[in-house]
Amino acid sequence: MISENQSELIRDLHHVWHPCTQHKDYETTPPILIERAEGIYLQDRQGNRYMDVIASWWVNLFGHNHPRLNKALTQQLEKMAHVMFAGITHQPAIDLADSLVALSPSGLEKVFFSDNGSTAVEVALKMSLQYWQEKGESQKVQFAYLKGGYHGETLGALSVCGLEIFRGKFEKVLPSHLPVEGPDCFRCPYGLQRESCNAECFEPMEKALGENSDTLAGVIVEPLVQGAAGMMMYPPIYLKKLQTVCESLGIHMIFDEIAVAFGRTGSLFVCGAHDLRPTFLCLSKGITSGYLPLSATLTTDEIYSAFYGEYDDMKLFIHSHSYSANPLACAVANETLKMLTENNFLESLKPKIATLKECGKQFEGLNGEFRQTGMIAAVELVKNNKERHPFEKRIGYQVFLEGLKRGLFMRPLGDVVYFIPPLVISEAEIETMLNTAHDCINAVLR
Numbered sequence: 118m119i120s121e122n123q124s125e126l127i128r129d130l131h132h133v134w135h136p137c138t139q140h141k142d143y144e145t146t147p148p149i150l151i152e153r154a155e156g157i158y159l160q161d162r163q164g165n166r167y168m169d170v171i172a173s174w175w176v177n178l179f180g181h182n183h184p185r186l187n188k189a190l191t192q193q194l195e196k197m198a199h200v201m202f203a204g205i206t207h208q209p210a211i212d213l214a215d216s217l218v219a220l221s222p223s224g225l226e227k228v229f230f231s232d233n234g235s236t237a238v239e240v241a242l243k244m245s246l247q248y249w250q251e252k253g254e255s256q257k258v259q260f261a262y263l264k265g266g267y268h269g270e271t272l273g274a275l276s277v278c279g280l281e282i283f284r285g286k287f288e289k290v291l292p293s294h295l296p297v298e299g300p301d302c303f304r305c306p307y308g309l310q311r312e313s314c315n316a317e318c319f320e321p322m323e324k325a326l327g328e329n330s331d332t333l334a335g336v337i338v339e340p341l342v343q344g345a346a347g348m349m350m351y352p353p354i355y356l357k358k359l360q361t362v363c364e365s366l367g368i369h370m371i372f373d374e375i376a377v378a379f380g381r382t383g384s385l386f387v388c389g390a391h392d393l394r395p396t397f398l399c400l401s402k403g404i405t406s407g408y409l410p411l412s413a414t415l416t417t418d419e420i421y422s423a424f425y426g427e428y429d430d431m432k433l434f435i436h437s438h439s440y441s442a443n444p445l446a447c448a449v450a451n452e453t454l455k456m457l458t459e460n461n462f463l464e465s466l467k468p469k470i471a472t473l474k475e476c477g478k479q480f481e482g483l484n485g486e487f488r489q490t491g492m493i494a495a496v497e498l499v500k501n502n503k504e505r506h507p508f509e510k511r512i513g514y515q516v517f518l519e520g521l522k523r524g525l526f527m528r529p530l531g532d533v534v535y536f537i538p539p540l541v542i543s544e545a546e547i548e549t550m551l552n553t554a555h556d557c558i559n560a561v562l563r
């Protein structure tokens with residue numbers, strides 16, 4: 118007799134195709150049937166709890182099942198679930214656009230809504246390309262991107278992704294852009310430290326932009342943390358240098374803050390915290406604190422005005438999504454922004470960030486690196502001399518399995534075990550999270 122739980126899992130295996138998953142792994146470790154989620158914990162049908170240390174793919178800020186967010190959602194639901202967003206507007210979207218403009222660096226004045234991170238990037242790329250056409254510079258059709266960069270997995274976003282694992286199988290159909298060697302602080306080719314360097318590694322980017330400025334529409338980066346590459350962290354000076362060169366050469370600077378905005382690095386936006394002025398700012402993930410899919414591409418009046426004119430001129434931006442600016446998602450996003458900006462919430466992260474740093478010291482004895490930017494932390498596990506473990510050993514996956522036994526839901530990126538917990542995690546829970554992860558790693562490596 119199979120249990121109810123097993124029969125659900127059998128039905129799952131029959132019909133569901135999960136994202137980024139080798140389904141053969143499910144023969145030995147099926148997906149966990151989560152039935153409730155509360156605060157920073159997920160609970161399966163048997164009542165087992167798992168700490169959601171990666172905030173459900175980096176989206177959750179205030180914990181699951183939050184009364185204020187639930188209320189914002191249900192209040193909006195009673196009025197209107199969804200309406201199209203061309204020829205129609207609504208209060209939740211107007212409020213959200215207002216707040217995003219007020220909270221982001223000055224100069225970003227216009228907000229285009231869509232419904233996932235990859236699309237926020239597609240929109241920025243398309244707006245940049247069309248801007249140059251409208252300005253009579255139609256030779257500007259290329260984007261520079263970092264070799265460790267990740268910006269989503271639709272074909273346009275993939276074309277500016279530097280990671281072979283995501284793009285390899287699709288290479289033949291991807292438009293060719295300009296990959297550039299980027300920062301790799303753990304394996305710094307200049308032998309420098311990220312805390313004290315002058316981003317000497319900006320050299321290849323400076324050269325690439327200088328040599329290709331005629332054809333470059335823009336450059337796209339993940340500010341401070343290259344997430345999917347394995348939480349590769351680099352200093353803000355790199356971005357300052359990028360801004361100087363982009364401004365002098367007339368190249369759009371696209372900041373993909375989809376993973377790092379809304380408190381993850383300790384501030385609301387990386388660009389705001391470091392006095393940077395991107396031409397495009399892409400946002401998603403934390404924007405609804407993990408409740409509903411929503412994204413936004415912010416840009417300047419200069420970009421917007423290039424699209425403004427008589428209908429016959431056909432300058433309009435032809436890009437439409439059925440669920441653009443979904444009112445439910447906008448209502449939750451408005452509440453999320455209130456919660457992020459009231460009662461010194463971001464200040465309250467400081468002791469948590471200090472605890473992460475302190476507890477991270479326990480990883481110093483391991484071969485590898487513990488690194489941290491704000492509320493994001495990672496442990497890269499390597500052999501001697503920073504050499505990677507053989508791919509087939511799947512160290513990260515084994516750490517994941519150990520985590521399940523101990524009540525931690527992790528999902529390492531290769532052999533990088535990382536932590537992006539909901540921001541409401543307590544200091545005691547941070548200690549538990551890192552101590553338990555340390556036990557898991559030891560269990561695998563011993």
Ligand code: PMP
Binds near residue numbers: 345375401
């Ligand atoms: N850009 C970055 C930096 C991301 O981390 C992600 C998602 N991991 C995306 C874009 C794509 O977002 P989505 O999965 O919502 O399409």
